Amino acid sequence: MxxxxxxxxxxxxxxxxxxxxxxxxxxxxxxxxxxxxxxxxxxxxxxxxxxxxxxxxxxxxxxxxxxxxxxxxxxxxxxxxxxxxxxxxxxxxxxxxxxxxxxxxxxxxxxxxxxxxxxxxxxxxxxxxxxxxxxxxxxxxxxxxxxxxxxxxxxxxxxxxxxxxxxxxxxxxxxxxxxxxxxxxxxxxxxxxxxxxxxxxxxxxxxxxxxxxxxxxxxxxxxxxxxxxxxxxxxGLAAQIPAPGRRSPVQERVLLLGLLRHGGRVLVRQRPAEGLLAGFWELPGVELPAGQPVGPDCLARELQGWVGLPVRVLGRRLRYTHRFSHRLWRVELWEVRLRQADPGGPALPVGGGFAWVKAGRLAALPVAAAHRPAMELAAQEAADEDQEDEEPLQGEEARPQAPPVAGEADPQGEEAGAGAGHGDEEP
Structure with missing residues (x-):
C-alpha cells in the first residue's frame, strides 16, 4: 500500500x-x-x-x-x-x-x-x-x-x-x-x-x-x-475568504408532458442511458426553450409520431416548476386521447425506450423527482380507469426490474445544493 x-x-x-x-x-x-x-x-x-x-x-x-x-x-x-x-x-x-x-x-x-x-x-x-x-x-x-x-x-x-x-x-x-x-x-x-x-x-x-x-x-x-x-x-476576514466561485446562469425550459392512457395502461418512456436523468422513466413529452411559443399542438405532433395514430389534446391537468442547480423546468401535464382506437389496441412505439405499462406497475419504475408529480397523477387516474374492462394491446408490456422501496422518497429538487461540499449547503 x-x-x-x-x-x-x-x-x-x-x-x-x-x-x-x-x-x-x-x-x-x-x-x-x-x-x-x-x-x-x-x-x-x-x-x-x-x-x-x-x-x-x-x-x-x-x-x-x-x-x-x-x-x-x-x-x-x-x-x-x-x-x-x-x-x-x-x-x-x-x-x-x-x-x-x-x-x-x-x-x-x-x-x-x-x-x-x-x-x-x-x-x-x-x-x-x-x-x-x-x-x-x-x-x-x-x-x-x-x-x-x-x-x-x-x-x-x-x-x-x-x-x-x-x-x-x-x-x-x-x-x-x-x-x-x-x-x-x-x-x-x-x-x-x-x-x-x-x-x-x-x-x-x-x-x-x-x-x-x-x-x-x-x-x-x-x-x-x-x-x-x-x-x-x-x-476578521472570514466573510471574504475564500472568494466566491462562479455561478452558471440558470436555463429556463418548458416541459410539456402527455398523459396518454388506453386499456388501463399508460404510455411511458425511458430516458437514454447517458445524459440528464439517464435511465429514468417518465411520461413522454417535449422540452422547449422558455420564451418560444409553445402549446398543445407541439405535444400532439410528438406523440402522434411515436404512437403512429392521430391524437388530440384535451386539456391541461397539472402545472408545476422544478428547479435543478443549473436549470428551471416549467412542467405542464396534458391529457391526451387517441382520435380513433385501433381495434387491436395501439402498437408499442418503435425505439426510444417506450412501453405501455399497467397502472399498478408504475410505482416500481425509477422516476426522477422532476417527473414524480406527473407520474403519480398518471398512476392514480390510470388505476381508476383500470377498474373497467381492459382492451388488449399489441407489443410487449414493460416489466420493471425494481420493486418499490419502503418509505417515501424525498420530493425536493433532485439537484438541490449543486456545487456545495460534503453534506454542506450552497456557499
Whole structure:
C-alpha cells in the first residue's frame, strides 16, 4: 500500500510557510481541533462503523447533498443492499429506485459499477489508494475520506467544506474555481493530515465546516475552537475568504408532458442511458426553450409520431416548476386521447425506450423527482380507469426490474445544493 510521505521541513507547502512557526501551528491545530471534535462531533450513523462499504456509501451520498437528506436514504439503501455483493447483484433499475429523489444519479450508477468490479475481484474494498482511485466514480476526495476513516490511511479529504476551512486558516483568498488555489489548499491539507487518527482529523474538518466555519457572513468565528489559529478569524476576514466561485446562469425550459392512457395502461418512456436523468422513466413529452411559443399542438405532433395514430389534446391537468442547480423546468401535464382506437389496441412505439405499462406497475419504475408529480397523477387516474374492462394491446408490456422501496422518497429538487461540499449547503 502506497502512502504519500509528509512534506519534509525544507519543502513546506506555500500556505504553511505563511505561518510564523508552521510546525507549532500544525501541532496546535491537531490538539485543539481533535479535542473539540471528540466532544462536539456529530453523531451520524456511518460513524458507528468501520465497514468501508458503508463509509463509502455515505461519502457518495453526501457529495453535494445535505446530511439531513442523506440519513433516511442511507438507512433504506442498506436495508436493500447491505453489502457489496448485494449491490453488485442488483439490476441498475433497482439501484436507481433506491436512490430516487436523492439526486445526482450518476453517483449511484458509478457506485454500482464499482461494486460489480470489486465483487468480480473477490468482493473487498481495497485499502490501497492507487487501486481504490481506479474504481468508477472515485476521486481524490472520496479516496481520502473513505481510506482515512475506514483504514487509517493518512490521506487528506478536500471538498468544498474543507477548501473553505483551510483557506481561512491559511488566509488563502482564491476561489475553489481557481486551479492554483485548489492545488495550494490540497498541498496544505496533505501536510496537515496526521499519521495518527487521520479519519478523525478529516471528519473534524468536515464538522467544523458544517457547524461553525459556514459560508460567507454566516461564519461563527466566536464559537470556533481554532479561531486564534485562523488567519481569516484573527483578521476578521472570514466573510471574504475564500472568494466566491462562479455561478452558471440558470436555463429556463418548458416541459410539456402527455398523459396518454388506453386499456388501463399508460404510455411511458425511458430516458437514454447517458445524459440528464439517464435511465429514468417518465411520461413522454417535449422540452422547449422558455420564451418560444409553445402549446398543445407541439405535444400532439410528438406523440402522434411515436404512437403512429392521430391524437388530440384535451386539456391541461397539472402545472408545476422544478428547479435543478443549473436549470428551471416549467412542467405542464396534458391529457391526451387517441382520435380513433385501433381495434387491436395501439402498437408499442418503435425505439426510444417506450412501453405501455399497467397502472399498478408504475410505482416500481425509477422516476426522477422532476417527473414524480406527473407520474403519480398518471398512476392514480390510470388505476381508476383500470377498474373497467381492459382492451388488449399489441407489443410487449414493460416489466420493471425494481420493486418499490419502503418509505417515501424525498420530493425536493433532485439537484438541490449543486456545487456545495460534503453534506454542506450552497456557499
Amino acid at each position: 502506497m502512502i504519500p510521505e509528509s512534506h519534509p521541513s525544507g519543502s513546506l507547502p506555500e500556505l504553511a510557510r505563511r505561518q510564523a512557526e508552521p510546525a507549532r501551528w500544525r501541532e496546535a491545530l491537531h490538539t485543539t481541533l481533535l479535542a473539540w471534535y471528540r466532544e462536539h462531533g456529530r453523531a451520524l450513523p456511518w460513524r458507528e462503523t468501520r465497514d468501508p462499504y458503508r463509509i463509502w456509501l455515505s461519502e457518495v451520498m453526501l457529495q453535494q447533498t445535505q446530511v439531513e437528506r442523506v440519513i433516511p436514504y442511507y438507512h433504506r439503501f442498506l436495508q436493500r443492499f447491505p453489502d457489496l455483493a448485494a449491490l453488485a447483484a442488483a439490476h441498475e433499475d433497482e439501484v436507481l429506485k433506491a436512490w430516487e429523489g436523492l439526486g445526482f444519479y450518476r453517483r449511484a450508477r458509478l457506485f454500482h459499477q464499482a461494486a460489480r468490479e470489486l465483487v468480480g475481484e473477490g468482493g473487498q474494498v481495497p485499502a490501497d489508494p492507487e487501486r481504490f482511485r481506479r474504481l468508477p466514480g472515485v476521486g481524490a476526495y472520496t479516496a481520502g475520506a473513505v481510506l482515512s476513516i475506514a483504514f487509517g490511511v493518512p490521506l487528506p479529504a478536500v471538498d468544498g467544506n474543507a477548501f473553505r476551512v483551510l483557506s481561512r486558516w491559511s488566509g488563502q483568498r482564491g476561489s475553489r474555481d481557481d486551479p492554483t488555489s485548489w492545488r495550494q489548499v490540497e498541498a496544505l491539507a496533505g501536510w496537515l493530515v496526521p499519521t495518527q487518527a487521520p479519519g478523525e482529523w478529516n471528519q473534524a474538518i468536515m464538522d467544523l465546516g458544517s457547524l461553525l466555519c459556514l459560508p460567507g457572513a454566516r461564519a461563527r468565528c466566536s464559537a470556533c475552537p481554532v479561531a486564534s489559529l485562523c488567519q481569516a478569524g484573527v483578521q
